[in-house]
Amino acid sequence: MSGFSFLAVLLLKYLAKSDLGLFMQITIISGSHRHHSESEKVAKHVQTVLTARGIHAEIFSLAGNPLPLWDESIWDNNPAWNQILAPLSVQLAASDAFVIITPEWHGQVPAGLKNFFLLWGQNELAHKPALIIAVSSSTGGAYPVAELRMSSYKNNRICYLPEHIIIRQVTNVLNEDASTNDPTTDTYYRKRIDWALGILERYAQALAPVRAADGLFNEEFRNGM
Numbered sequence: 001m002s003g004f005s006f007l008a009v010l011l012l013k014y015l016a017k018s019d020l021g022l023f024m025q026i027t028i029i030s031g032s033h034r035h036h037s038e039s040e041k042v043a044k045h046v047q048t049v050l051t052a053r054g055i056h057a058e059i060f061s062l063a064g065n066p067l068p069l070w071d072e073s074i075w076d077n078n079p080a081w082n083q084i085l086a087p088l089s090v091q092l093a094a095s096d097a098f099v100i101i102t103p104e105w106h107g108q109v110p111a112g113l114k115n116f117f118l119l120w121g122q123n124e125l126a127h128k129p130a131l132i133i134a135v136s137s138s139t140g141g142a143y144p145v146a147e148l149r150m151s152s153y154k155n156n157r158i159c160y161l162p163e164h165i166i167i168r169q170v171t172n173v174l175n176e177d178a179s180t181n182d183p184t185t186d187t188y189y190r191k192r193i194d195w196a197l198g199i200l201e202r203y204a205q206a207l208a209p210v211r212a213a214d215g216l217f218n219e220e221f222r223n224g225m
């Protein structure tokens with residue numbers, strides 16, 4: 001690498017991690033297994049808002065179950081697992097923050113989303129902020145928030161914001177066809193999501209130097225307690 005390229009790479013790395021908001025990347029995980037789900041509708045809205053804020057936002061959807069259920073061969077560097085996980089690992093590792101969108105299914109987080117959290121180690125989600133958005137077509141949504149906060153972070157070390165969003169009666173809001181939206185709740189959710197994403201952006205800026213510091217990973221304490 002020439003001296004100029006080296007400096008250019010250093011500058012890009014600095015800008016990406018600086019508090020200027022440049023080149024920030026956020027991955028949105030849509031946790032529904034269903035095709036054409038409400039979770040994915042919300043994910044697209046979040047992507048639009050983040051893009052308008054100058055953030056590179058990509059959606060990874062669990063529709064159709066793209067990730068196999070965890071099995072033990074993942075620990076033996078099974079090439080089949082590597083092939084599936086490598087591109088996603090690169091995308092997650094390059095992300096500064098996450099939005100985790102979960103529907104409430106039988107009062108729970110969908111199994112595919114819980115499986116997602118089993119797959120990652122110190123390089124992908126660790127010490128990065130994440131906003132939870134729970135989705136219900138009725139009045140649910142609190143259970144999956146509680147479940148994610150209690151049991152999805154221990155070994156992958158994702159950091160949930162204290163702020164979260166619960167979108168109830170989700171079919172009445174954030175629709176492209178405005179005539180199908182309930183005007184009052186639609187306006188409320190659009191404003192609240194925008195505000196919460198602004199908080200996520202600030203946490204992403206604040207936690208970048210934390211990850212750059214020494215001592216965060218310790219082989220002796222590979223897993224959380």
Ligand SMILES: Cc1cc2nc3c(=O)[nH]c(=O)nc-3n(C[C@H](O)[C@H](O)[C@H](O)COP(=O)(O)O)c2cc1C
Pocket residue numbers: 032033034036037038039040103104105106107108135136137138139140141170
């Ligand atoms: C298997 C299944 C179980 C569900 N259980 C609940 C539930 O316990 N509470 C609730 O509020 N909604 C429940 N719903 C309805 C979801 O809130 C609704 O499907 C909503 O659109 C969010 O899911 P989606 O992202 O898959 O569309 C359930 C839906 C499915 C498919």
